[in-house]
Amino acid sequence: MPDETATMQIGELADRTEMSLRTIRHYDEVGLLTPSGRSEGGFRLYTHDDYLRLMVIRRMKPLGFSLDEMAELLRVVDALDGGAGDAAGAGDAGAGDEGDGRDQATRASLAAFVDETVERRAKLERQLAMADEFLELLRARLR
Numbered sequence: 001m002p003d004e005t006a007t008m009q010i011g012e013l014a015d016r017t018e019m020s021l022r023t024i025r026h027y028d029e030v031g032l033l034t035p036s037g038r039s040e041g042g043f044r045l046y047t048h049d050d051y052l053r054l055m056v057i058r059r060m061k062p063l064g065f066s067l068d069e070m071a072e073l074l075r076v077v078d079a080l081d082g083g084a085g086d087a088a089g090a091g092d093a094g095a096g097d098e099g100d101g102r103d104q105a106t107r108a109s110l111a112a113f114v115d116e117t118v119e120r121r122a123k124l125e126r127q128l129a130m131a132d133e134f135l136e137l138l139r140a141r142l143r
Contacts, residue, residue, distance in 0.1 A: 005047075006047070006048070007036065007037060007045040007046060007047055008045070008046050008047075008051075009039070009043050009044065009045065009046075010024055010025070010035075010043070010044045010046070012046075013046045013050070013051060013054065016051060017051065017054050017055060017058055018058075019054070019058060024054070027054070027057060028044070030067055030071075031071065032057055032067065032070055032071055032074065033050060033053055033054050033057065035050065036049070036050055053074065056070075056073070056074065056077065057070055057074075060073065062124070063117060063120040063121065063124070064120060065120075072109070073110075073113050076106055076109045076110050076113065077110075079102075079106045080106055080107070080110065
């Protein structure tokens with residue numbers, strides 16, 4: 001199990017995620033992945049949670065989700081995890097019903113992402129089947 005309090009610089013994060021430094025910096029610039037800190041020398045520092053967040057982004061990319069869609073899903077996940085996307089005041093007295101409504105709306109948003117992901121995965125599966133057929137046609141010419 002990784003040390004969740006340890007930090008890593010962008011190069012290590014890039015190696016662990018198999019993503020380029022440029023891509024990670026771009027995700028920082030557009031607000032998808034903010035470093036958890038900076039070193040004394042000003043280098044970006046990332047935690048295990050940052051790594052997990054970047055892996056969510058990485059998994060969305062081949063499915064064709066836009067940056068805006070990625071940002072929305074991350075807001076939904078943050079809200080469900082009680083993180084930065086959580087609605088202010090949800091724990092206040094008298095806010096229970098309103099908080100329940102927000103929770104239901106957040107879960108509905110997540111369910112919509114699940115449905116969309118299922119559709120996009122099915123499309124990729126069809127494309128892969130066509131690629132396999134094409135590959136078989138090419139291999140048949142080698143025989």
